[in-house]
Amino acid sequence: MASRYDRAITVFSPDGHLFQVEYAQEAVKKGSTAVGIRGANIVILGVEKKSVAKLQDERTVRKICALDDHVCMAFAALTIFTGLTADARVVINRARVECQSHKLTVEDPVTVEYITRFIATLKQKYTQSNGRRPFGISALIVGFDDDGVPRLYQTDPSGTYHAWKANAIGRSAKTVREFLEKNYTEDAIASDNEAIKLAIKALLEVVQSGGKNIEIAVIRRNQALKMFSAKEVELYVTEIEKEKEEAEKKKSKKSV
Amino acid sequence: GDPPDGVSPCLPGWSWPPPPGFRLAHGTTTLAFRFRHGVIAAADTRSSCGSYVACLASCKVIPVHQHLLGTTSGTSADCATWYRVLQRELRLRELREGQLPSVASAAKLLSAMMSRYRGLDLCVATALCGWDRSGPTLFYVYSDGTRLQGDIFSVGSGSPYAYGVLDRGYHYDMTNQEAYALARCAVAHATHRDAYSGGSVDLFHVRESGWEHVSRSDACVLYVELSSSAP
Numbered sequence: 030m031a032s033r034y035d036r037a038i039t040v041f042s043p044d045g046h047l048f049q050v051e052y053a054q055e056a057v058k059k060g061s062t063a064v065g066i067r068g069a070n071i072v073i074l075g076v077e078k079k080s081v082a083k084l085q086d087e088r089t090v091r092k093i094c095a096l097d098d099h100v101c102m103a104f105a106a107l108t109i110f111t112g113l114t115a116d117a118r119v120v121i122n123r124a125r126v127e128c129q130s131h132k133l134t135v136e137d138p139v140t141v142e143y144i145t146r147f148i149a150t151l152k153q154k155y156t157q158s159n160g161r162r163p164f165g166i167s168a169l170i171v172g173f174d175d176d177g178v179p180r181l182y183q184t185d186p187s188g189t190y191h192a193w194k195a196n197a198i199g200r201s202a203k204t205v206r207e208f209l210e211k212n213y214t215e216d217a218i219a220s221d222n223e224a225i226k227l228a229i230k231a232l233l234e235v236v237q238s239g240g241k242n243i244e245i246a247v248i249r250r251n252q253a254l255k256m257f258s259a260k261e262v263e264l265y266v267t268e269i270e271k272e273k274e275e276a277e278k279k280k281s282k283k284s285v
Numbered sequence: 286g287d288p289p290d291g292v293s294p295c296l297p298g299w300s301w302p303p304p305p306g307f308r309l310a311h312g313t314t315t316l317a318f319r320f321r322h323g324v325i326a327a328a329d330t331r332s333s334c335g336s337y338v339a340c341l342a343s344c345k346v347i348p349v350h351q352h353l354l355g356t357t358s359g360t361s362a363d364c365a366t367w368y369r370v371l372q373r374e375l376r377l378r379e380l381r382e383g384q385l386p387s388v389a390s391a392a393k394l395l396s397a398m399m400s401r402y403r404g405l406d407l408c409v410a411t412a413l414c415g416w417d418r419s420g421p422t423l424f425y426v427y428s429d430g431t432r433l434q435g436d437i438f439s440v441g442s443g444s445p446y447a448y449g450v451l452d453r454g455y456h457y458d459m460t461n462q463e464a465y466a467l468a469r470c471a472v473a474h475a476t477h478r479d480a481y482s483g484g485s486v487d488l489f490h491v492r493e494s495g496w497e498h499v500s501r502s503d504a505c506v507l508y509v510e511l512s513s514s515a516p
Contacts, residue, residue, distance in 0.1 A: 134397060135378075135390040143382060175418070 039159055049163060050156050053186035056165040062199040063092070063103040064209070064231050065169035067181040068224035071249050072171035074103040075228040077199070077235070078242045093246040094121050095254045097128040100141055100172030101246060102148075116164045124148055141172040145182040145190050153188025163187070167198040173250050195227075201235035208234050221249065229265050240266035312481030314443030314472055315345055315356035316451060317412040319421040319436055320459050324414035324491040326354050327468035329443065329476050329504060330484035332361060341484045350375055351495040353391060353415035358440040359408035359428065367409055367428075371395050388415035392424035392432050400430030412438045414491050421491065443475030443482040450474050461490070465499060470511055476504040 042048060061077040076092045095101045102121065127147050131139045139147075148168060156163050163186045170182045183198065184190040195213045197205035208231050218224040229243060236242050243266075245257040312333035317326045328345035331338055347355050347368045353375075357364035374394050379385045386394070392413050399407055409428040416422070425431070425438045437455055439447040450471035459467070469486055476482045486507055488499040 134393065135386060136393045137387060137390055140382070 039157060047156060047187070050187045053163040053165045054167075057167045057186060057198065058200065058202070060166075060199045061092070062197060062201050062205060062232065062235055063169055064195070064197045064205055064228055065103065065171055065181045065183070065193070066195045066209075066213070066218065066224055066228045066231075067171070067179050067193070068218040068221060070179070071221045071224055071247055072173070072179045072181060073225055073228045073245065073247045074101060074169060074171055075232045075243060075245045076103050077232060078244050080238070080242060093244060093256065096121065096124050096144060096170070096172075097138060098253055099138060099174075099248065100128070100144055100170065101248060101254050102168050102170045103246075117166045117168075120148060120151065120164055120166065120168070123151060137175065140174045141170060141180040141182060142174075142192075145170050145184060149184045149188045149190040151188075152184060152186060156186075156188060169196060169198060172248060177250055179250070195231075197231065204235050205231050221247075226265060226269055229262070230269055233266070233269070311358045311360075311408065311410060311441050313345060313358045313441035314439070314447055314475035314479060314482040315358050315412065315441050316437075316439040316444070316447045316468065316471055317356050317414045317423055318438070318451060318455060318464075318468070319414070319423040320455075320457050320464055321421075322459075322461055322464070322492065323416060324354075324421045324423055325464050325468045326356050326412070326414045326489040326491070327472050328356055328487050329472055329482040330487060330501070331476075331482055333481045336480075338483075343484075344487060346487055346489050348496060349391065349413075349415075350379075350385060352385070352417065352491065353388060353413060354489055354491055354496050356412045356414070356440065358410040363407050363409045363428070364411065367395065367399060367407075368411075370398060374398075385417070387417040387419065388413055388422040388424060389417075389434070391415070392426050392434075396426045396430050396432040399426075399428045403429050410440045412440060414489075416491050416493055416495075439471070439475075441482065443472075443479035446475040446478050447471040465490070469500075469502065469507055473504055473507040473511055477508050 061079055063074065063076040066073045074093050093101060093103045102124070124144055124147065128139050128144060131143070148170070152164050155161050165186060167183065167185045170184070171180065173179055181193050181196065182190050183193055183196050195209045197209065212227060217227050225245065225247065228245065232243050233239065240263045241259060243262055245262055246254060248254050313329060315328040317324060326346050330342050330345065332340035332343040345357050347357055347364070349355055349368060349372050355368055371391065371394065375386055375391055399409060407428040411426050413424045413426060423435060423438065425433045425435060437451050439451060451467065454467045465488060468488055472486045483504050485501050486504050487501050490497055490499050
């Protein structure tokens with residue numbers, strides 16, 4: 030049944046599916062994991078870095094991109110064969126142009142919701158035109174608005190978008206999301222450092238080789254985007270491991 | 286074409302053809318200034334067409350939305366049309382974004398829309414007076430695309446007379462009553478000396494809670510009151 034209704038994007042199946050859009054969502058599930066967390070005074074994006082080939086220059090693989098001074102975006106996409114990282118590049122470029130056009134016509138910088146809506150509308154257009162396929166990417170968009178409120182939004186290939194307190198996309202999104210549902214508390218995000226540790230802990234659940242395969246970016250209120258260096262990430266990872274050991278020691282002491 | 290008979294080419298507005306480089310100062314006096322408690326907009330009410338008074342009681346202050354007014358000068362038709370277009374734009378953006386654009390945005394939109402018609406004889410000289418997230422804000426927009434932020438603007442043929450009074454009496458920390466008195470005084474003096482301004486003096490105040498029409502007083506009566514009370 031599916032094979033008769035999935036050739037063209039603009040064809041509904043009898044039971045109401047747009048198969049091409051669903052296949053695009055499958056492509057997203059194969060991409061590397063990304064997590065976004067909205068703290069009280071900080072927003073954090075973390076992505077799983079794929080280990081690069083020996084001869085590849087690591088610095089050219091960038092999965093977290095600034096859209097404007099106060100907004101940045103991480104995307105999950107199938108990175109290996111079908112080249113959907115290219116899809117992300119196109120979307121990011123259009124979003125960057127829109128951020129500047131908005132400033133030109135209206136003087137004010139975009140709100141996070143506005144640029145998310147723009148990206149979602151763009152994705153939706155590609156689910157309703159002939160001759161095109163949907164973008165095979167989901168995106169997490171974080172930033173601060175003029176009023177100082179931190180925001181996190183997620184978009185998916187169908188063009189829907191929602192606001193989240195914390196979310197994950199990509200390969201092990203389900204595991205990470207379950208971890209976040211258990212561990213995202215008001216205390217956990219009360220301080221910037223605790224929120225950053227929460228993001229790293231969430232990624233460590235699913236990333237194989239620990240700190241060196243994690244990329245973190247944060248935006249603090251009224252400050253520019255900051256990408257963490259590998260060393261800074263390692264510092265946090267060591268702190269997390271120390272805390273884990275101490276917690277286990279306490280537990281074993283109690284049980285004795 | 287030929288100038289109408291018996292008309293002197295020396296009066297502004299009736300020189301024919303207009304000497305190159307001479308800008309017709311539009312027959313009106315409008316002013317706006319911002320101070321601690323909001324933005325004041327005031328204007329005369331005489332619509333003139335050369336030396337013919339077309340309307341004694343026109344309203345030169347146009348509301349755009351609850352927190353934004355525009356004083357108008359230039360071609361009445363152009364002002365009315367472009368303000369309706371601006372109202373539509375701002376309303377659409379309010380629906381999309383969930384909040385009204387700032388006064389700076391409104392001024393940018395208006396000047397960008399009009400600058401597309403530059404060179405086609407549009408004539409709109411307006412001061413946008415509003416209260417937005419950054420407090421009382423005032424912008425001057427002209428149909429060639431000029432857009433200036435400022436504390437005091439006066440537009441029209443009576444503006445030099447109004448500026449004299451305004452510059453003398455303005456300070457940011459005025460009370461409401463002082464501001465009203467200053468605005469009325471400035472427009473009244475302008476109507477006294479400028480032939481193309483007169484009728485009544487309209488006074489509007491944009492506060493944090495929105496705009497309100499404070500008063501409309503006859504210009505001659507007002508001028509007489511001012512001269513009898515002033516030392």
